[in-house]
Amino acid sequence: MATMTMVKAINDAMRIALQNDPNVMIFGEDVGKNGGVFRATDGLQAKFGVDRVMDTPLAESGIGGLAVGLGLQGFRPIAEMQFIGFIFEALDSIMVQAPRMRFRSGGQYSSPITFRAPFGGGVKSPELHSDSLEGLLIQTPGIKVVCPSNPYDAKGLLLSSIKDNDPVFFLEHLKLYFSLKGEVPEDEYTVPIGKANVVREGTDVTIFTYGAMVHTSMKAAEIAEKDLNKKVEVVDLRTLSPLDVETIVSSVEKTHRAIVVQEAQRTAGVAPELISVINENALLSLDAPVKRVTGFDTPLGHPLIEDEWIPNTKRIVNAIEEVCNF
């Protein structure tokens, strides 16, 4: 075991993947010599060469197309989108070409691509660097969407994503890159895609969340225990598509109350999908309507107001109180 930041754990996963599989390639803007703007690919070009860790021209659609073409020919591309807001330039590759390759070809071709991008607010970055766009991605058939909340999961889930024979969008929360350290095995291991994780056991209400909001929710759960005497269960979804229906339903059946916490804007996206899953599978277990704690239906607030925009412990504790007192 070693203590690693999340960005180091991500780097470590890619190092292992490059080592173990000659078909793994990494490319994107500034990922080579510079090691990526967040150093996620630091040292990898020096170790594995310019043919396997490549700087590309500054063109996201070109990067997406490169990934689809290489994937079609049996390579296992890891394509970095420098910031989440830049994926709009590459959405044809990310939401159409890669996810439909298997479908269009009746199973003949595939796109074993891992798209990676930093996302998420709270670090005062310029516009379109920190948005939460997972709602767009989870609506797309054929691509899996993964979002780790800690270094251990980040490494294990990224290794699973790279090995997956279908395209995966791997979301890395900006605020967690350096702020969080954790114990991470130095060897190869995987965390399965599609499995949520109960990170805090409770009996009164379940919070379903992911990414940086896992940590905000954990703090809110502590406060609720102390101030409201409520035992809050927290489920880290880890994979946003496909959702782990089994874990979601069994937790609701246990606590009878649920809250979904997401940094993203409210309308459509993960929270409403999760509520639909609960409605279809566990409605009669509920003692209260499911509550959403989310960003507002505006673009992510500007850097000078984003801390107020992003859900905080106070909003979550209020929701816990409302749901428990319904």
Add this chain to the structure above:
Amino acid sequence: MAKTTKSGGGLAGAELQIQEMQAFQVLSPDGKVNEANLPELSDDQLRELMRRMVYTRVWDQRAVGLARQGRLGFYAPVSGQEASMIGSQFALEKEDFILPGYRDIPQLHFHGYPMYQGFLWSRGHQHGGQIPEDVNVLMPQIIIGAQYVQTSGVAMAFKRRGEKRIAITYTGDGGSSQGDFYEAMNFAGVFKLPAVFIVQNNRYAISTPVSKQTVAKTIAQKGLAAGIRSVQVDGMDVLAVYAAVKDARERALNGEPTLIETLCYRLGPHSMSGDDPTRYRIKDESPAYEENEPLIRFRKYLESKNLWTEEDENKVIEETKAAVAEAIKKADQYEKMSIPNLIDTVYETTPAHLEQQKQEYLAKEGK
């Protein structure tokens, strides 16, 4: 080849100009050959080129008829583009990989893709995209330009593995306005990829003429912006297209990608889905193109060499009619699609939520 040149002093001296250049041609419209440009082809190969063009023309006419009868789905006619399509594919090796637009079914066919699958693709059957194992093509692309950026990826795969293969892609004059068009050529240039990019300039993107697509004098010159070799070819001249692609293929294998603009003309409508060319064609422009169309020109040349007779032509026509009839029959008889099968082709392993949707369907509607 389009070239840029500086002239004069001051700001004028810093201005890039496209030099006068002429589209590469082997056969003049009256079938006369420019010996200096003539590619090396045996008499049998010359006859085969003609056979394929006649075959493609007859297939297209039958397909248009089938579409009118409602027996096809989306169909984009190819008449007028035979030289561009057949000549370019003829310059390839079987291991080369084609990334087509939706009109480029003939190139796929002569690369090994069965005609009946083309009909199934047109109708909207998944098997149309199920490319046979030993055929090096992608299914027709719907998004204009997507195939271009993917070509750089396919070409990079060949280069990394040290394989002697190229990736070749097609789009039209409209496609050259897309950002992907430039991004793809730029990537191919930077990474020195074995790629050939073809623009079949058939003068119209549905109804929009080239003049409204760009004020660039040629589409070929757009390759220069990406720093790659760029050529303009008479796309009604099958020998010119063949020679240009053959040359580009050799260069591509040495890490030099090329953009080739083939000047052709779509004689028919954009598609069989209600497009009426009389709404947008310049009045009286079509007869000139019809006189200049690729089959007439090549037929004149072959007849002058005693390589092609009416009897040859009729034989191909009958052969094609039989092939089309057989392909349609095969398409008609092909197993119908089902929702469960469709569901199972989205992921390698169908995830639980989708499996549930399948089971719900089977329980309530499925057999």
